[in-house]
Amino acid sequence: MISTKLKRVYDPTFTISDDYKASLPDLQNGPASLIEGANVPIQQVGISNFKLPLKFPRPDGELITLETSVDGYVGLEADKKGINMSRIIRSFYKFKNEVFHLEKLREVLKTYKKDLDTHSGYLRLSFNYPIIQESLRSELEGYQYYNVALEGALDNRDNFRMFMHLDFEYSSACPCSYELSEHAKDSRDVAAIPHSQRSIASVTVELDEELFVEDLVAICREALQTETQVMVKREDEQAFAEMNAAYQKFVEDAARLVYEELDEQEQVVDFVVRCVHMESLHSHDAVSRICKGVPGGLR
Numbered sequence: 552m553i554s555t556k557l558k559r560v561y562d563p564t565f566t567i568s569d570d571y572k573a574s575l576p577d578l579q580n581g582p583a584s585l586i587e588g589a590n591v592p593i594q595q596v597g598i599s600n601f602k603l604p605l606k607f608p609r610p611d612g613e614l615i616t617l618e619t620s621v622d623g624y625v626g627l628e629a630d631k632k633g634i635n636m637s638r639i640i641r642s643f644y645k646f647k648n649e650v651f652h653l654e655k656l657r658e659v660l661k662t663y664k665k666d667l668d669t670h671s672g673y674l675r676l677s678f679n680y681p682i683i684q685e686s687l688r689s690e691l692e693g694y695q696y697y698n699v700a701l702e703g704a705l706d707n708r709d710n711f712r713m714f715m716h717l718d719f720e721y722s723s724a725c726p727c728s729y730e731l732s733e734h735a736k737d738s739r740d741v742a743a744i745p746h747s748q749r750s751i752a753s754v755t756v757e758l759d760e761e762l763f764v765e766d767l768v769a770i771c772r773e774a775l776q777t778e779t780q781v782m783v784k785r786e787d788e789q790a791f792a793e794m795n796a797a798y799q800k801f802v803e804d805a806a807r808l809v810y811e812e813l814d815e816q817e818q819v820v821d822f823v824v825r826c827v828h829m830e831s832l833h834s835h836d837a838v839s840r841i842c843k844g845v846p847g848g849l850r
Contacts (some may be wrong), residue, residue, distance in 0.1 A: 578632065578633075579632050579633035579634065579635060580631075580632065580633075580635075581632050582632075583629075583630040583631075583632070585632050586630075586632055590629050590630060591629050592626065592627060592628050592629050593626065593627040594626055594671075595624035595625070595626065595673055596624060596625065596626075596627045596633070596634055597622070597623045597624035597625055597634070597636070597639045597673075598621075598622070598623055598624075598636055598639045598640060599622045600620050600621070600622065601620075601621050601623075601639075601640055601643075602618060602619065602620050602621070603618075603619060603621070603644075603647060604616050604617065604618055604619065605617060605619040605647070605651050605676065605678075606648075606649070606650045606651060607650065607651055607652070607678075607680075607764075608650055608652060608763075609763070609765070610763045610765050610766075614650060615680075615681075617678040617679070617680065618678065618679075619651075619676050619677065619678045620676070620677040620678070621643060621674070621675070621676055621677075622673075622674070622675040622677075623639040623640075623642075623643060623659075623663065623672075623673070623674050624639075624672065624673040624674075625639070625663050625664070625667050625669040625671065625672045625673075626669055626670050626671035626672070626707075627669065628669070628670060634667055634669070635667065638666050638667050639663070639667070641666075642659070642662050642663055642666045642667070643659060645662065646658070646659055646662075651676060651701070652701075652761055653701055653703065653713040653715065653758065653761055653762075654713070654761060656674050656676075656701060656702075656703030656711075656713060657703060657705065657711045657713075659674055659703075660672035660673075660674055660703055660704075660705035660711070661705065661709070663705075664705065670706075670707040671704075671705060671706050671707050672704070672705045673702075673703070673704050673705075674702070674703045674704075675700055675701070675702045675703075676700060676701045676702075677698070677699070677700040678699055678700075679696045679697065679698060679699070680696065680697045680699045680764045681694040681695070681696050681697075682694070682695055682697065682764070682765060682768060683695075684778075684780070684781050684782075686780065686781075686782045686783065686784070686787045687780065687786075687787045687790035687791060687794070688784075688786040688787050688789075688790045689782070689783075689784040689786055689787050691782035691784070691787075692781075692782060693781030693782040694781065695778075695779075695781050697717060697718065697719070697764065697768060698716075698717070698718040699715070699716065699717055699718075699764050700714075700715070700716040701713075701714075701715055701716075702714040702715070702716065712757060713757070713758050714755060714756065714757050714758070715755070715756050715758060715762060715764070715767060716753070716754070716755050717753075717754045717764070717767050717768065717771065718751055718752070718753050718754075719751065719752045719753075719754060719768065719771040719772075719775070719778070720749060720750070720751055720778065720779045721749075721750050721751075721752065721771075721775045721776075721777045721778050721779060721805075722747050722748070722749060722750065722777045722778075722779060722791070722795055723747055723748055723750040723777070723799075723800050723801075723802070723805060723828045724745055724746075724747035724777070724795035724796065724798075724799045724800070725745060725746055725747065725748075725799065725801070725832070726799040726800070726801060727801075728745035728746045728747075728832065729745040729796070729799055731743070731745070732744060732745045746830075746831045746832050747795055747831065748828050748829050748830055748831045749779060749829055750802075750805065750826065750827060750828045750829065751826070751827050751829075752771060752775065752805060752806075752809055752824060752825070752826045753824070753825045753826075753827070754767065754771060754809065754813070754822065754823075754824050755822060755823050755824075755849060756813065756816075756819045756820075756821070756822045757819070757820045757821040757822065757848070757849065758818050758819060758820060759818055759820050760818045761818075762818055762819075770809075770812045770813060770816065771809060771812075773812055774808040774809045774811065774812040774813075775798070775800070775805060775808060775809065776794065776797075776798040777791075777794055777795055777798050777800075801828075801837075802826050802827070802828045802837040802838060802839040803839050805826040805828070805839065806824055806825075806826045806839040806840065806841040807841065809824045809826070809841075810822075810824060810841050810843075813843070814843065819843075820845070821842075821843050821845045821848040821849050822842065822843050822849065823840070823841070823842040823843070823849040823850065824840070824841050824842075825838065825839075825840045826838065826839045826840075
């Protein structure tokens with residue numbers, strides 16, 4: 552029960568002195584005796600989805616500012632109750648005016664390790680990245696947006712690993728449906744339309760040198776060919792239909808096509824690809840997942 556003698560008024564004029572600040576309770580930095588549960592290390596503890604506008608470089612040197620969702624974590628050793636969560640944000644804000652790329656994450660994570668007195672750190676920046684896409688035949692153009700994430704991990708020996716994630720949307724025309732449609736036309740003179748569906752290739756690559764988002768998009772375009780379109784007139788829709796017929800693919804084909812392109816990239820150390828065809832024939836999705844196969848790597 553709250554004492555009736557306590558003041559129930561917020562005083563905006565109250566000034567914090569150093570002595571008063573030092574007197575504030577600090578349970579998270581308390582002794583190990585305060586730990587609840589098993590006294591064991593925690594691999595990642597921190598804050599997810601704090602947002603701010605960050606600058607990213609284009610291949611031509613242009614800078615683009617994007618609303619970015621940040622996940623920041625550090626490792627917590629045994630015998631430590633917790634971390635100062637607000638330092639995750641405060642440490643990151645030291646870099647808020649800088650240009651972000653994968654190597655920049657190394658700097659932020661070193662700051663995390665220093666500011667939070669921890670042995671490891673992890674950082675993920677997620678954003679929607681716009682790239683101008685030209686229409687297939689009408690000479691129009693529009694912004695295609697890609698779900699992208701940059702990820703960095705720094706271990707207790709300051710070994711740094713960097714990753715890029717991309718969701719690439721494409722159309723997948725079913726080869727089986729195409730052949731069955733052609734059979735109906737040829738054998739019975741019956742009109743039939745093969746089915747296709749919007750599909751997504753979720754690609755994660757581990758890199759040993761910088762890669763632009765545009766580069767990873769170009770790799771996926773080369774592999775899959777049938778990227779969904781932004782600006783479409785009738786001539787573009789016809790071109791897209793022709794393209795789908797020329798590049799029919801099962802979900803297994805899609806995964807192997809992306810594998811083939813990624814495996815040729817020297818800066819790509821490891822990768823995993825998950826293709827999802829959101830079926831128009833079935834009420835369920837078709838999924839294929841493939842990885843480079845590096846021992847102990849991405850799965």
